[in-house]
Amino acid sequence: MSLTAHTAVTRRLTVETGSGPSRRTAAEVPGPLLDALGHHRPERLPARTVLYVGGFPAPTRPSADHRGLPVRTEPTPGRALRLAHRELQAKTADLALVATLDEPETGAVTVQVLRRAAEAVAEGGPVIGVLDLADVSGESGLSGLSRLSGESGLSGDEEQAPVVRPLRNGVRAADTEGHRLLIWSGADEPDETRVRRDLLSLLDDLAPEAFAGLPTAVPYGRAFGPVRASAVTTAHRAPADVAAAKAVTTRHQRPVALLFPGQGSQHTAMAAGLYRRDPVFTAAVDAVLDLMGEDGPAIRADWLSDRPVIDIDDVRRAQPLLFAVDYALGRTVLSWGVRPVALLGHSAGELVAATLAGVVSLPDAVTMMRERVTEAVKIPAGGMLAVAAAERTLRPYLAGDVAIAAVNAGQQTMLAGSTGPLGEVASRLRADGHTVVAVPATSPFHSPAMAPASDALELSYRGLDLREPELPFYSGYTGELMGREEALSPRYWARQVTDTVNFAPALDQLLAADDVLLVEAGPRQTLTAFARRHRAVRVGASAAVPLLPAKPGTPEDDRRAVLTAAARIWSEGHDLDQEALSRLWTWRQEPAGTDVARPVVAGATAAG
Known part of the structure; x- marks a missing residue:
């Protein structure tokens, strides 16, 4: 399943805009919102950043421009979020800041940062989840904009705010025939020899399914030492490749x-x-x-x-x-x-x-x-x-x-x-x-x-x-x-x-x-x-x-080459993200048309 038709929520926080009713107006949202996000200067935001404000009952509206930042005002949180989604997918916006008054009694404003999901995952930042817009699922770009109507640009049946679902864009599918990476290390050469011996014992009579599920680094959770070795190998060849792997001592980590x-x-x-x-x-x-x-x-x-x-x-x-x-x-x-x-x-x-x-x-x-x-x-x-x-x-x-x-x-x-x-x-x-x-x-x-x-x-x-x-x-x-x-x-x-x-x-x-x-x-x-x-x-x-x-x-040649490069980077002394590496032999994208909210492996880090 491609993420290109989906919108990701990358950050969410609560902003207090004031304690009195006179302060609970849409007009007073932009300043505190940008301050809370740490963006005191809008010019440092992406060029196509848009602020969406929704759910404020007061008649006062912010101007259509706040220090160079375009502002869209909608009557409900649902409309603000959905409009942000559609403009992101239409490429008229690249970053959406959505401020909604969810609790009028307290004046607290919920702020969500939205991006196109594929770009957010590619950049590796935190992703809380994706907007679940069941009535516009599968729409993107100008096709979604064709339904716009009225001043708000959205139809009356879209008042309710969309649910944020976990981002799960792949399935666990252990590759039992292909290559994977194994890395191990020791505090000195005798320690590396001992760890290698333990790994070889673990590999004895190990089923291919279990081999694919082994952690990238063995033993798991141990701090890396300066004497390092690795093997890009298959279940069948693992014992021989691990035994033959050359250990190197990392004295200077070349960047x-x-x-x-x-x-x-x-x-x-x-x-x-x-x-x-x-x-x-x-x-x-x-x-x-x-x-x-x-x-x-x-x-x-x-x-x-x-x-x-x-x-x-x-x-x-x-x-x-x-x-x-x-x-x-x-x-x-x-x-x-x-x-x-x-x-x-x-x-x-x-x-x-x-x-x-x-x-x-x-x-x-x-x-x-x-x-x-x-x-x-x-x-x-x-x-x-x-x-x-x-x-x-x-x-x-x-x-x-x-x-x-x-x-x-x-x-x-x-x-x-x-x-x-x-x-x-x-x-x-x-x-x-x-x-x-x-x-x-x-x-x-x-x-x-x-x-x-x-x-x-x-x-x-x-x-x-x-x-x-x-x-x-x-x-x-x-x-x-x-x-x-x-x-x-x-x-x-x-x-x-x-x-x-x-x-x-x-x-x-x-x-x-x-x-x-x-x-x-x-x-x-x-x-x-x-x-x-x-x-x-x-x-x-x-x-x-x-x-x-x-x-x-072959496709396997591509994967083996990338894993070999990762092994070389690791042997230089760089402590790599083991989970990110392991996805190359434990992850597959879902077939087209699969529901984004099904229980499968996350493609990005969850964050609150």
Whole structure:
């Protein structure tokens, strides 16, 4: 069951607006409400935040705007909550603050914070539950708005406030044949040996069903020690794999930096083995595709199909799906309790990094990506080439609109341009003995051919709510740590489609700042390969690990790769969320049409 048609309650509290009847008016709600939520400055809220006020008998209403915050006033709590739900689903609001006067005698106001459920689960914050609107179940977007009537926008039979049900969007379904992760540790090497021996005794003659149900860490509840070992294994192979696992002693916990690949890394069904098998990954992909509107279902269908209607290398599929997969993988790693010290994206992957760094909201990022695709398809066909040579070696070969598209490593450079000129350059390079590989792309990204698209994007990006990064975020264009000027500049984000990607210089800066574990959150391991050529990684100061396989494989290959990456992060000294990890072999999404309130496994943390 997809969460995209549901609205989540992420926070609930009571606000006292005053003891006298004269203070129990809707007009006096916004100020105390924002103070209670800790949002003294509305400009720090998401751009599409709306305050809904309902159930106040006094004739006094708040203004339609409170310090820049839109305010909707409804006669009953039920109408306020239902209107908030419908506007969230219609994408006219991204965050709803619903204040209702449930106890007129005391003047106490109940405040609930509402979000689209898939986005709330993807971001890993607390979720109290979802609104149960039986009479509008299954409606979303504009179809729900078609029932609006009158000033309040809601029909008279919707006075009663909807019930908040627990969020349960999956079922327990232990995978008895697939891979799972086992981790264990010791205070020293003899202690780790003893724990491993106990684990092997536990595994003797253990039924496959029981194996899948074992805790992630054994013994359960024990504090982790510095000597650590792990096994990504199956029920059948577990004894041999546990016995053969190499223990490592963690002396220095290298922090994690996330890398996000762009165009050229995509392939059919990339990361599909995680879809409907990990709640955070699934919710994140669904949230992104839902924000794509009517294109979302077709993009999902092509992603999961052996015979897509539009090929994966077409910009109309490559860029939306790369954004969805990269973003979902990033959210999955964050759900394990990892807090990255740096983010770096390559080309389209930089937009994912910007989203996770807080520069742009998810809805705005999806809008930016869609605008990018819209303008790209207007440009005459072109492509990209990967050449095993340094930038300075390739400059004499450039002709027409062919340009240096990306500097990825010392001897790894990409060229881009229109089809004709690019083909001529490729022929000359091959004739001179250079290794040239066509990158899967149908548009000449990062070349002057994209200039008309860049100009159009700058105009469309001017209305976005861009903010300073909340996490260290390295620019793949300047090659430096992202500054305020670049982050807030529509021109900077528009230039992405024409300018050279300086991935290698940006990686230099990142690895000069600290010794880190680089985790590539995307398909094909392209950035991992570039990173492993870097001197800091070659000498062992830093390291690089991919989340997905190097080439297309089976769904089980996807899950095994992610678990292997998690094991590596844990062996570096990071104490990961064991429950979040275990869902990869104990969780499945419900079939379509299943009631959201059925007793199944929660996909997000409950909180009061």
